[in-house]
Amino acid sequence: MRAAASIEEIVERGLCTGCGACASLLGGDALRMDMSPEGFMRPRGQRPLDKGEQQAVLEICAGRAQHGAAPAEAKPHRIFGAMLHLAKGHATDKEIRFWSATGGVLTALAVYLVESGEVDGVLQIGVASDNPLHNEPRFNTTREQIVASSGSRYGPSAPLKDIAALLDSGRRFAFVGKPCDVATLRNLALVDPRVDLQIPYMLAMVCGGNPSIAATYNIVRRFGEDHRDVDEFRYRGHGWPGRTYLHTRQGRAHSQSYDETWFSNLTYELMFRCKICADGTGEHADVVAGDCWVMEDGKPSHREAGDGWNMHIARTVRGRQLIEDALVAGYIHEEAFSVAELEAMHDDHGTKKRSVLWRLAGLALTGQPFPCYGGLRVVQAGLAASWRERWAAFRGTLARSLKRRNRESPITSGTFVPDTKTS
Ligand SMILES: Cc1cc2nc3c(=O)[nH]c(=O)nc-3n(C[C@H](O)[C@H](O)[C@H](O)COP(=O)(O)OP(=O)(O)OC[C@H]3O[C@@H](n4cnc5c(N)ncnc54)[C@H](O)[C@@H]3O)c2cc1C
Structure with a gap:
């Protein structure tokens, strides 16, 4: 070992x-x-x-x-970790709820933190400015910018690639990202005291694993398009879960359902690290949010279900207070959701x-x-x-x-080359 x-x-x-x-x-x-x-x-x-x-x-x-780890302020559930507060809910703002991945709770909390003056901005990822298929980190300071960064991006992202400069800037900010991104921030907090002072809120989405960017290029090819023609791409959102959508510079549009994207014949390779991940439900975060799927025959259904619902968990006292404050300020709405429902839905x-x-x-x-x-x-x-x-x-x-299938290329090797053949 x-x-x-x-x-x-x-x-x-x-x-x-x-x-x-x-x-x-x-x-x-x-x-x-x-x-x-x-x-x-x-x-x-x-x-x-x-x-x-x-x-x-x-x-x-x-x-x-x-x-x-975030401070264990509640006895942890064997699978889902510490839950100081568990509920289902959504953003009260209709636009946020529509655009976001699910019910927009993460976006609504981020907007609340900026508009209430709790933080100067939000570090999160958004669509890369030079390639609609890629992601890049953003330091967002307005509602419009935060909403534009909403939605799930099922592709590689490096949200902490400018973290040192942001800490040097002295700004106070919230972070939204994957559970593993938050885990790195908590590790960093152990050696750099500025992290706890300057990043008072760390929010995460539930994450079942992040695929290679090849999966995104495969979707483009399956629509019969060349990736160089794409000017807009989203994996979901605009409804719940929302269709995977692609638009080209020539005006062509394609879409397919969530299940067609992830459960049809699309081949995609998850990071090996995701296969051995022990923290898909964001135990290091202050608040984590996932889908609150419609259940059919005891199983989550991914069919289009209109306005989205999140399930969200506060892991820390600070996270629970954030949810209470955002409820009072009218940014989110929530309803009861039990541990038994959580266990069945996110089995x-x-x-x-x-x-x-x-x-x-x-x-x-x-x-x-x-x-x-x-x-x-x-x-x-x-x-x-x-x-x-x-x-x-x-x-x-x-x-x-x-079979050495956990291995990746050395850090000195070249970059990804997309397959340009359309199918
Ligand atoms: C890789 C991945 C795996 C997921 N696996 C699950 C799962 O197993 N179960 C489940 O219930 N839901 C899963 N989701 C969906 C995710 O849980 C929803 O985003 C969550 O429901 C939050 O909904 P929301 O409407 O509050 O998010 P929104 O308000 O739309 O906010 C989403 C936030 O996540 C950030 N973000 C999106 N993609 C990435 C990324 N690749 N890296 C870093 N930050 C990102 C955005 O910048 C935004 O701040 C996954 C999402 C991703 C990106």
Whole structure:
């Protein structure tokens, strides 16, 4: 059992989350974020790193360890972690609710924080200005900018790639991102006290894993379009869950349902790090929000259901206070939602969490490094797995590791080249 010993090992053994914090900390002469040949945001080495630089990265990287948990202010649920407050809800603003991924709770909370003067701005990702298929970090200070960054972007993002400069600027801001991005910020807080002072609110979405950018290019090709012609692309939103939508400079438009995007014959590769993730439900965040799916025959249905509903969880006292304040100020609406409903609706995260221990065992047996998940109840959850679940997770990861399918290109290799053939 061992943790990765260098940034090269983190990247090459598929443990990097792609957040960009390492590149921000060491600067562009050492590391730059770019799309790797596999289609993930990865640090690209510009020169060899010295021992001190390696150590600085290893201390904060969530690919190596997640140890900066949000304070456990409630007894954690075995799968879903600490829940000081659990509800279903949505943004009260109709526009936010319509545009956003689900019910717009994350966007509404971010808007509330800016408009109430709690923070100077919000660090989050949005559509890249030079490519509608890619993402880039934004420091948003107005409602319009925050709303324009709403929606789920199922592709690589590096929201922390400018975090060092933002901390140096002295500004106070909220963060919205994936659970692993928040985990890195909590790690950073352990070595840089400015994080807790300047980033009082960390919000996350529930995350089942982030695919390679190749998945997005595959969608474009499946619509019979060339990616260079695309001028607008969204994965969902504009309704709930909202259709995947593409528009070209020539005026052609295409769309397909959520299930056609994710559960038809589209091939997509999730990051290996996502397959061994122990924190899909954002345990390090102050508030985490996911879908509150319509249930049909005991299972979540992804059919278009009109106005969206989130389920959201406050993990900390500060997060619970934020929700109470946003309710009083009229930014969000909420209704009762039980733990039993959560367990039934997000059972995929139960399966995932129970499998982590056995996946890590597969890596350990083959001498591969893996992240240390302090406080995320990996053993407790793993022991609740059935023998069938244990064997499937262990055998799958063992085979993947033996076939070197957890590996990625070295940090000195080139960038992603999209396939331009249309289908
Ligand atoms: C990769 C991925 C996996 C997901 N997996 C699940 C899942 O397993 N279960 C589930 O219930 N829901 C999942 N979602 C949907 C997500 O939970 C919804 O965004 C959430 O319901 C919040 O809804 P909202 O309407 O409040 O979000 P919005 O108000 O639309 O806000 C979404 C926020 O997320 C940020 N964001 C979007 N994409 C990214 C990204 N790639 N990296 C960093 N920040 C991003 C946006 O900048 C915005 O601030 C996933 C989303 C993504 C992007």
